[in-house]
Amino acid sequence: QKEVEQNSGPLSVPEGAIASLNCTYSDRGSQSFFWYRQYSGKSPELIMFIYSNGDKEDGRFTAQLNKASQYVSLLIRDSQPSDSATYLCAVNGRGATNKLIFGTGTLLAVQP
């Protein structure tokens, strides 16, 4: 089982719709969860982070965390073509290096 799993997609949604991106993780002791956006040929950009169970909203983005189910999601409301990118879920690993463990990413395509 991979440490952080995401559906590779592509996830195709029409412009204006809600895009729902999902991620599961294997380490029940993980404490911090992140969503990054990566445009083709560019480096990842931090969108949101969440530490506590429940929802966290920032503009059109909502991160949801359920530690009991080891599940974290990202909702994008009113999706725009400019949101088309690969979305990477990352989880803070435990241990001395405390490194981020990334999923393989979900490609989102917003259709105009």
Place this chain on the structure above:
Amino acid sequence: GAVVSQHPSRVICKSGTSVKIECRSLDFQATTMFWYRQFPKQSLMLMATSNEGSKATYEQGVEKDKFLINHASLTLSTLTVTSAHPEDSSFYICSARSGVRTEAFFGQGTRLTVV
């Protein structure tokens, strides 16, 4: 968000030569820096983690003598690809984190082409 600057953004070098990539945190002290490699249409692969003032911790399968990492100050880390070969051609990305925060910020990445 915090700013991480990576230089150069693109480099072409001849096989057998060495290339140095710099990663700087511009507005915060980066106690930890991470170096990643990404091949086309693949996910990020962590190469090594470095903490300021100490030796880097390399991931399994990454040759520490080939990918030299130096993190001499709280704002600068360098990755040197020694004796580069065409198979080292990739997108190299650094990220930096301050000790008081858990989120990491990425540099712009360096596209290395070895000919």
